[in-house]
Every structure is written in C-alpha cells, then in structure tokens.
Amino acid sequence: MRIAVGSGNPVKRRAVEAAVAGTLDSPEIEAVAVDSGVSEQPTGQEETVAGAQNRARNALAAGDYDLGVGLEGGVAEVSGVDGLFLIMWVAVTDGEAVGLGSGPSFRLPASIGDRVAAGEELGPVMDDVLGEEGVAEKQGAAGALSDGVVDRDDALAAGVAAAMGPFVTDQY
Template sequence: MNVIVGSGNPVKVRAVERALASAGYEPHVTGVAVDSGVSEQPYGDAETREGARNRARAAFDGCDLAVGIEGGVAPRDGGLWLVMHAAVTDGDDLAYGEGPALRLPDAIAARVEAGEELGPVMDDVLGEDDVAKKQGAAGALTGGIIDRESALRHAVAGALGPFVTEHY
C-alpha cells in the first residue's frame, strides 16, 4: 500500500505508519510538504478539519491513500482545547477522524488567544526546541501518558475506517 502524508513532519508520518501497521498493513508511507490552506494556528474544529482535508487532497498523487493531519485549538466547554483532525482520501472518497482533545492550561490558552502559536508557546514553557516534532503538547500536558504521535495515530485511525473495513 502506497500512502502519502501531506506533511514533512516525521511525527505525522510515523503516526500514519503505525495506524496502518496496527490494522495489519505494511504500508510504504512518504511525507510531502503541502500547504494546509488554513492559518498557521488553526482556530476551531471547522478550520482544523479543513486543514486536514486540504492536506489530504493536496498530497494525493496516484497513491492508494493520501492522509492529511492538522492540529489546532478550539474553544470548548469554557476553555481552549488542543484538537487533532485527520482526513484520508483515495482520490474519490474522503473520510475524517479526530484524536483526543486536551484542555489547555489557562496561562497557555491566554497566550494562544493573544495570537501566539501553540508550538512556540510550548517550546517556551518547556524550555525545549521543536516540541511539536517530539512529545508535542499532548505529551507535556498528560505527563507522557500519551504523546503527539499516539494522539495523531488515533485521529488517523478514525479517518481510515472506511478504507480498511467493510462496515461503511
């Protein structure tokens, strides 16, 4: 199975590889940088899902499946939440999935609401570089119980359902 991920981020590529491997596939997964067509810091579930869809469609190039993954923030239940959306296409059909959502601490949410991107805020808070390519905000905010890759893998798994089962 030849799969293209609409991102050069190795965490996103590994998330797709592991999602498909857990379903019994031995995929050849390639990451390709594409434009998400949304804000650098997607705001809201609709914009984050749109970014995932745009990435999947832009990445599709004669492969079996193309995957788009987008992380964003969304106001929910009186707070600002980290959200992860995925889209998968075979060139004809398109399906969506969502990973776990995590409420951002108030101090982090305030900085994001003021216009900063979550990735650099997390780098600053943790005193590290490239947190988004490592544990991600998900890892930091759950004490390592989940990390960015596993959170994204679950979003991808939800979007893969129609392509890997006959239940749809």
C-alpha cells in the same frame, strides 16, 4: 499501497505508520510537504477539519499515491466549557471517498491558552513554556499536558485509525 502524508513533520509520518501497521498489506508511507490552505494556527473545529482535508487532497495529488492523509492540529473553544482546547483532526482520501477522524482533545492551561488566544502559535508557546526546541516534533503538547501518558504520536495515530475506517473495513 502507497500513502502520502501531507506534512514533513516526522511525528505525523510515524502516526500514520502506527495506525496502519497490521491493517494494510506492505504500505509504503511517504511524507510530502503540502499546503494546508488554513492559518498556521487553525482555530475552531471547522478550520482544523478543512486543513486536514486540504492536506489529504494535496498529498494525494503530489504523486502516484493510493491514499492521501492530512493531519491538522488546532485549538478550539468547546461550548459550555471554559478554556481553550488542543484539537486534532485527520482526513484520508483516495480521491473519491474521504474518511475523517479526530484524536483526543486537551484543555490548555490558562497560561498557554491565553497566549494562543492572543495570536501566538501553540508550538512556539510550548517550546517557551517547556524551555525546549521542537516540542511539536517530539512529545507535542499532548505529551506535555498528559505527563507523557499520551504523546503526540499516540494522539495522532488514534485520529488516523478513525479516519482510515472507510479504507480498511466494509462497515462504511
């Protein structure tokens, strides 16, 4: 089975590899840089889900693939809860069916959330706060905010596993 991951980010490719290990017979997983069709910093559940779906469709259309996978991180407010949350959504498609799943959500500290709410992107803010470069391609905000208990790979892999449901089980 050939799977296209709609991103050049190695974390997203590793998340797909981890999620399908042992469930699919000899998957070939390729990273394909595609457009998400949403803003660089998606805001809200709707825009983040749309980005994941667009990436999945665009990845599938980029070549001779059986599945396209789109992973999109965003930020969102949660009704009844103060603050801004890191969210992550995943879409998987074979061109007909679409599976959706999400990873865990992390409440952003006010010092980070306020900057993102003011228009900055989470990745560069995390780089600045941690004094590192490329946090989004390493532990991600998830790793930093959980002190490494859950890194970005793990968080995204959970979302991929959830979105793969229609393609790995007869329950759908």
